[in-house]
Amino acid sequence: KAGVTQTPRYLIKTRGQQVTLSCSPISGHRSVSWYQQTPGQGLQFLFEYFSETQRNKGNFPGRFSGRQFSNSRSEMNVSTLELGDSALYLCASSLQGASGANVLTFGAGSRLTVL
Amino acid sequence: ILNVEQSPQSLHVQEGDSTNFTCSFPSSNFYALHWYRWETAKSPEALFVMTLNGDEKKKGQISATLNTKEGYSYLYIKGSQPEDSATYLCAFGSSNTGKLIFGQGTTLQVKP
Numbered sequence: 001k002a003g004v005t006q007t008p009r010y011l012i013k014t015r016g017q018q019v020t021l022s023c024s025p026i027s028g029h030r031s032v033s034w035y036q037q038t039p040g041q042g043l044q045f046l047f048e049y050f051s052e053t054q055r056n057k058g059n060f061p062g063r064f065s066g067r068q069f070s071n072s073r074s075e076m077n078v079s080t081l082e083l084g085d086s087a088l089y090l091c092a093s094s095l096q097g098a099s100g101a102n103v104l105t106f107g108a109g110s111r112l113t114v115l
Numbered sequence: 116i117l118n119v120e121q122s123p124q125s126l127h128v129q130e131g132d133s134t135n136f137t138c139s140f141p142s143s144n145f146y147a148l149h150w151y152r153w154e155t156a157k158s159p160e161a162l163f164v165m166t167l168n169g170d171e172k173k174k175g176q177i178s179a180t181l182n183t184k185e186g187y188s189y190l191y192i193k194g195s196q197p198e199d200s201a202t203y204l205c206a207f208g209s210s211n212t213g214k215l216i217f218g219q220g221t222t223l224q225v226k227p
Contacts, residue, residue, distance in 0.1 A: 033215070042219035043204065056213050100208055101147050101166050104215070106158040
């Protein structure tokens with residue numbers, strides 16, 4: 001059974017650019033949630049998508065956006081990159097939803113460096 | 116603002132020691148409490164999901180308890196091994212926001 005696949009694994013961008021990260025969930029999982037991890041911070045919730053609809057959103061500026069496709073694959077986009085956006089971005093898939101009794105399965109993450 | 120606190124922040128023990136850490140979370144609007152283990156260069160991996168007050172879960176030498184009324188969960192590792200070295204994350208699922216809020220983690224290092 002394939003796990004959660006995130007691409008790209010590493011990328012370097014400069015300030016002002018934009019970036020798109022992709023997440024393919026486990027087959028049959030309809031929920032994809034995204035998290036940001038920076039040094040000294042826990043996993044910060046970005047948003048959750050379920051059946052192509054954004055179900056929940058964290059406290060991030062509008063430069064952070066996402067979407068989910070009919071095959072449950074999800075993308076997140078960060079526009080007008082800032083130095084502080086350098087982080088590990090993790091996505092996680094679950095059967096029904098991210099907040100309840102369903103276990104999250106995480107991808108390996110996309111490490112973004114903004115110069 | 117929902118706050119999930121984990122203590123201690125880091126822990127160094129000798130192989131064979133038993134250890135435990137704490138996760139504190141809001142005592143209202145409880146939906147679920149998750150524990151994950153995150154080894155260096157790997158993805159976080161689920162240990163337990165608990166939903167009922169008084170729940171106790173066990174997986175090998177690792178066990179967890181849950182007290183939703185007072186808002187805490189304990190994770191115990193009996194007879195730590197070097198391969199238990201990892202960051203242990205807890206996450207609180209809120210029934211009114213629908214969000215899973217993670218603590219900052221407890222980093223455990225087990226010396227052989």
